[in-house]
Amino acid sequence: MSRKPSPTPTKTKSELDASSTSSSGIAGFFGFDRLETNFRTEVLAGVTTFVTMAYILAVNPDILSNAIFLQESGDLFGELVFATAISAAIATLIMGLYAKYPFALAPGMGINAYFAFSVVLGLGIDWRVALAAVFIEGLIFIVMSLSKIRSRIVAAIPDCLKHATASGIGLFIAYIALTSNSGIIVTSETTTTTLGNIAAPNTLMAIAGILITAAFVARRVKGALLIGIFATALLGWILGVAPWPQGIVGFPSFPVNIAGQAFVGLSQVFQNNIWNLLAVIFVFLFVDTFDTVGTLTGVGVKAGFVDEQGELPHAEKAFMADAVGTTAGAALGTSTVATYIESAAGVSEGGRSGLTAVVAAILFALAIFFTPLLSAIPPFATAPVLLIVGVLMAGSITEINWNDPAESIPSFLTILFIPLSFSIAEGLAVGFISYPLLKTFQGKAHETDFAVWILAAIFLLRFVFLALEIGA
Template sequence: MSNGSVNEGFLEKTFRLRENKTDVKTEVLAGITTFMTMAYILSVNPLILGDAGMDKGGVFTATALSAVIGTLIMALYANYPFALAPGMGLNAFFAYSVVIVMGHSWQFALTAVFLEGIVFIVLSLFGVREAIFNAIPMNLKKAVSVGIGLFIACIGLSNVGIIQQGEGVILSLGNLGERPALLAIIGLIIMGVLLAKKVKGALLIGIIVTTLIGIPMGVTEPITKIVQLPPSLKPVAFQFVWSEIFTKDMFVVLFTFLFVDVFDTIGTLVGVSSKAKMLDKDGKLPKVKQALFADAVGTVAGACLGTSTVTTYVESASGVAEGGRTGLTSFTTACLFALALIFSPIFIAVPGAATAPALILVGLFMMSPIKEIDLDDFTEAIPAFLTIIMMPLAYSIAEGIVFGMVSYVVLKLLTGKWKDISIVMFILSILFVVKFFI
């Protein structure tokens, strides 16, 4: 038997490709695409946490390794095509709120992240996060997918300046003559043509071609060296402080980390799995406990290594859009994060203008569940609409879910449809309302 046959047999047994109606080529391409759309975290996370006083080199290594650990657990334990890495938003809260505004040390913030991960492991083992996932009604699950699509598109458009914060308005059109915006538009056209012609790997091909076009435009940074040994973890790893773990400030910081991460992760899993048609007839994700466990362990490992909260990445939708359906997709992504430790100059050279068009088009792909939302029953339609619209406007998956769930409970109660409300939904909505006023 050839090595190729043995390898394919191993991959089939491990990831059950035929059962999920996919193949090795599709999964690998999807994994590469996911990595390309989220590789920016390797350069952005060290910059943000560097503002908190952390060693940027150490944070780079911690970012890559924590992504490898979390994503490998997702691949091999849950067999889902979702990738993990230190989350945007959570790293900003870490650096700018906890350290700079509240005046705590980055070691204090890192300790809060570690404790958050421990709490998440406990919640995952007892099925609490799984119960929250399953409590979200099917219409809201579909709305989360659509809302995440708009949110991703908004990220892509704003990252290259196609849209920007306006003077006297919420958003305005940016300067399309700027080179990053112009390159992103070129990339959008290239990917659009490839998709229209049904070219396999259209998003990945588009990212590569756009990156190359960016060289003469001066957007893609020239690569001066290929291989670079990763910086040491010593300045940031295991830098915990235990003297303040029972203080009020630690409780507030820990609760905020928990709240944002729980609903960002659940929202991402709901939205991407809904788009990939992984939910069963009751709207449940068969291995949601394993998926949530992966991000809990990733957070603990990330804190030990020296980085902020690890979470499931919404950019995983780009891999799903390319056909990724199993853990082989996320396994490929994890391998690329490992390679990035050595070949970081290559991966970091890919400009945001090359990945932005992919994010914008993934926004389109994520819109399809809107056709299945019940828009005739206003107790279903209004919460779904608020979920969709608040994600990009509040720039938060978590806040979109909060608006959707609270409005769902209120409308159902006031119209006599209280039987549609689960106990978990009711309790969560009360907690959300309380959170708004404290």
């Protein structure tokens, strides 16, 4: 028996009459009566969801710029804003109209950092080839969503490694916030890393931004992350640490230099180390799968959609939204698209139908006209958001069974290796190889799914080939 969706706040008769009169067709399509909601509630929920995750419009271009700016001449920030906003709009619109769930999607945090810092800058893979890997991942996701293989893989992966991956990614993006985006932590020949010059203007602004953003989050202000970005940027503009915006509204910058480059990358795939690329594609698949599954489950429970078996009805339709969104996003020039936990904000406001997602999608599409404002936001203003998101993701660490060495050791190694190796792939590899081995040492090899052994073997082979390449 399915759990009944949580009722929305009671509306007056005039409000219900007005909403049903003006939107009877919409109400029927989205099932307002069954979900006990109305047009006004859904619109407000959609606006709330957009505001809480609109920070991605500044943060994602900033992160991806680290990879593309170093390989291309010219300012592509505006094009990345376009790619971010439109990929989010496409995926969220599919979620609303096809899956009919109040969940919003956008290029995922954490995986965008992996794309920029680990794949492009770390492995030296051309950003076009990296986009091709995202595009391939999207196509694989579409097939997996149609065949329900995705659900099978999710069930096979140990829960401790899922939580460890989320926690490790949280530390990873927080580390990026403290180093690349703020200068709070810098390199040192003596101690490897050390505290930076906190008297430097950009570093001072980042520290102030962390305090400002944390205060909004602590007060549970709606849109705290977005407000924190603009408050920090405004402080930097006023103090002259960063130049003022050249404008607020302007014509969008169509991504002529990045759109379609994934197809160029496809022609160059076999010119790269195939083992590195396979590992990259797997990480994209793994992180996006569990990011989306975790969000759908968590927000689904809050909305009352998840049944007593812990399953989300028509989950394959929700999976299809992020699969198509990822494919479209790669074609436009951005990293993997995923479902956002910030969707819970709209659900908390009473959003229960796909109209919530449709409203958020429309607002994402309109956001491309605010590129002049977004492009003026300095890196020190996005550092606080990365840090806070890292805190939220690291919360998954409490779900790990620390009393079982066969779970705690692989989990700890995964969490530790992701930020220290500056690579989600390396952290996953260590976790997947050590988990089945420790279970075997415990005499519990039968508790390990065969799929985990296969993944462990793949990662082990990758290490062997990397060692042979270095030795050669």
